[in-house]
Amino acid sequence: MAKEKHEIYDEKDKRLGRLILKIMGIVAIVTGLVGPFIFLLNTNWGRELGTLAVICGGVAICFGPKGRTAGGQWLALLKTLGLGILILVYFAIVQKFLG
Numbered sequence: 238m239a240k241e242k243h244e245i246y247d248e249k250d251k252r253l254g255r256l257i258l259k260i261m262g263i264v265a266i267v268t269g270l271v272g273p274f275i276f277l278l279n280t281n282w283g284r285e286l287g288t289l290a291v292i293c294g295g296v297a298i299c300f301g302p303k304g305r306t307a308g309g310q311w312l313a314l315l316k317t318l319g320l321g322i323l324i325l326v327y328f329a330i331v332q333k334f335l336g
Contacts, residue, residue: 258297265294269324273331287328291321 269290276283295317298304304313 258301261293262297265290265297265320268293269327272324273328274335276328276332277335283328287324290324291317294320
Protein backbone atom coordinates (compact mmCIF):
# COMPACT_ATOMS: atom_id res chain seq x y z
CA MET A 238 0.00 0.00 0.00
CA ALA A 239 1.54 3.27 -1.10
CA LYS A 240 1.32 6.33 1.07
CA GLU A 241 -0.59 9.23 -0.35
CA LYS A 242 1.15 12.56 -0.41
CA HIS A 243 -0.82 15.19 1.46
CA GLU A 244 -0.36 18.71 0.21
CA ILE A 245 -0.54 21.38 2.87
CA TYR A 246 -1.33 24.09 0.35
CA ASP A 247 -3.77 23.77 -2.48
CA GLU A 248 -3.22 25.18 -5.96
CA LYS A 249 -5.11 28.39 -5.13
CA ASP A 250 -2.68 29.17 -2.29
CA LYS A 251 0.31 28.46 -4.51
CA ARG A 252 -0.98 30.82 -7.20
CA LEU A 253 -1.58 33.52 -4.60
CA GLY A 254 1.96 33.12 -3.28
CA ARG A 255 3.45 33.35 -6.76
CA LEU A 256 1.37 36.46 -7.46
CA ILE A 257 2.59 38.11 -4.26
CA LEU A 258 6.21 37.35 -5.18
CA LYS A 259 5.71 38.81 -8.66
CA ILE A 260 4.14 41.95 -7.18
CA MET A 261 7.07 42.30 -4.76
CA GLY A 262 9.53 41.99 -7.63
CA ILE A 263 7.71 44.63 -9.67
CA VAL A 264 7.50 46.99 -6.68
CA ALA A 265 11.23 46.52 -6.06
CA ILE A 266 12.10 47.35 -9.67
CA VAL A 267 9.81 50.38 -9.91
CA THR A 268 10.78 51.90 -6.56
CA GLY A 269 14.44 51.21 -7.21
CA LEU A 270 14.33 53.02 -10.54
CA VAL A 271 12.14 55.93 -9.44
CA GLY A 272 13.59 56.40 -5.94
CA PRO A 273 16.68 58.49 -6.79
CA PHE A 274 14.62 60.96 -8.81
CA ILE A 275 12.14 61.34 -5.96
CA PHE A 276 15.18 61.76 -3.67
CA LEU A 277 16.07 64.90 -5.65
CA LEU A 278 12.65 66.38 -4.87
CA ASN A 279 12.12 65.08 -1.34
CA THR A 280 14.98 63.45 0.55
CA ASN A 281 12.83 61.59 3.05
CA TRP A 282 10.52 60.04 0.44
CA GLY A 283 13.50 59.06 -1.69
CA ARG A 284 15.13 57.20 1.20
CA GLU A 285 11.87 55.46 1.96
CA LEU A 286 11.53 54.31 -1.66
CA GLY A 287 15.10 53.02 -1.63
CA THR A 288 14.40 51.09 1.56
CA LEU A 289 11.18 49.71 0.10
CA ALA A 290 13.07 48.58 -3.01
CA VAL A 291 15.60 46.63 -0.95
CA ILE A 292 12.95 45.07 1.29
CA CYS A 293 10.65 44.02 -1.57
CA GLY A 294 13.57 42.75 -3.62
CA GLY A 295 14.82 40.77 -0.66
CA VAL A 296 11.41 39.24 -0.12
CA ALA A 297 11.17 38.27 -3.78
CA ILE A 298 14.65 36.73 -3.72
CA CYS A 299 14.50 34.98 -0.33
CA PHE A 300 10.99 33.58 -0.65
CA GLY A 301 11.39 32.64 -4.30
CA PRO A 302 11.94 29.05 -5.42
CA LYS A 303 15.73 29.06 -4.99
CA GLY A 304 15.70 30.91 -1.67
CA ARG A 305 13.61 28.25 0.06
CA THR A 306 16.08 25.41 -0.48
CA ALA A 307 18.59 24.45 2.19
CA GLY A 308 21.64 25.62 0.28
CA GLY A 309 19.89 28.51 -1.42
CA GLN A 310 19.15 30.48 1.73
CA TRP A 311 22.66 31.86 2.11
CA LEU A 312 22.87 32.61 -1.58
CA ALA A 313 19.53 34.43 -1.41
CA LEU A 314 20.76 36.53 1.51
CA LEU A 315 23.95 37.37 -0.39
CA LYS A 316 21.89 38.32 -3.44
CA THR A 317 19.76 40.57 -1.24
CA LEU A 318 22.90 42.24 0.10
CA GLY A 319 24.12 42.69 -3.46
CA LEU A 320 20.76 44.19 -4.42
CA GLY A 321 21.03 46.68 -1.58
CA ILE A 322 24.53 47.70 -2.67
CA LEU A 323 23.41 47.97 -6.29
CA ILE A 324 20.51 50.26 -5.37
CA LEU A 325 22.83 52.38 -3.20
CA VAL A 326 25.32 52.76 -6.07
CA TYR A 327 22.48 53.63 -8.46
CA PHE A 328 21.27 56.31 -6.02
CA ALA A 329 24.82 57.71 -5.78
CA ILE A 330 25.27 57.82 -9.57
CA VAL A 331 21.96 59.60 -10.13
CA GLN A 332 22.78 62.06 -7.33
CA LYS A 333 26.22 62.77 -8.78
CA PHE A 334 25.01 63.50 -12.29
CA LEU A 335 21.68 65.16 -11.54
CA GLY A 336 22.08 66.46 -8.01
